[in-house]
Amino acid sequence: MAQMDSELGVKGSSIIREWSGQVQPALVASLVFLFCLEACLWIRNFRLKKRLPGPFAWPVVGNAMQLGQMPHITFAKLAKKYGNVYQIRLGCSDVVVLNGDMAIREALVQHSTEFAGRPNFVSFQAVSGGKSMTFTNYSKQWKIHRKMAQSTIRAFSSANSQTKKAFEQQTVAEATELVEIFLKLGAQGSISTPLRS
Numbered sequence: 001m002a003q004m005d006s007e008l009g010v011k012g013s014s015i016i017r018e019w020s021g022q023v024q025p026a027l028v029a030s031l032v033f034l035f036c037l038e039a040c041l042w043i044r045n046f047r048l049k050k051r052l053p054g055p056f057a058w059p060v061v062g063n064a065m066q067l068g069q070m071p072h073i074t075f076a077k078l079a080k081k082y083g084n085v086y087q088i089r090l091g092c093s094d095v096v097v098l099n100g101d102m103a104i105r106e107a108l109v110q111h112s113t114e115f116a117g118r119p120n121f122v123s124f125q126a127v128s129g130g131k132s133m134t135f136t137n138y139s140k141q142w143k144i145h146r147k148m149a150q151s152t153i154r155a156f157s158s159a160n161s162q163t164k165k166a167f168e169q170q171t172v173a174e175a176t177e178l179v180e181i182f183l184k185l186g187a188q189g190s191i192s193t194p195l196r197s
Contacts, residue, residue, distance in 0.1 A: 038060060052085060055081075057088065062091055063089055063090065066088075084102070085103050126181075133145040
């Protein structure tokens, strides 16, 4: 039995030696190339963009690893260090973080068009192809949709109490359905286009 184990050990180690001699240099070279490529892209983007103050962002993951289990506390600590308006990077997306009512009011009221856009997340595309009023980018079409939605909501909210209650129930049902779709997709570990199936 011991002889058999030693033979398997010798054969196994020779296979590993043979495999590592062929694959390891290619793997290391590929990893070095990808790291250099990412570093070059990161440096280029860093130089081209006028960045807000914020913590150092690592290539590929950005600041995602720094947020921890309670990101709201991390955001408050970062606000003490960098001010009420700072920038972090989550993956490949730059994110502007606003803290405090004055900074938020200034951004959403005085600079509303600059902050009206939405990021191009895959999850946003899963809902009506990213063309719904909630998930689409700021444009003339979005403004028309918003005006129509506001006038409809005003009409229903000023109507009788029975119509108002039916409107509220429909809104809650649609929101619940959307949450269930996202939970189902999250449990499966896949993102698809649920409304086009």
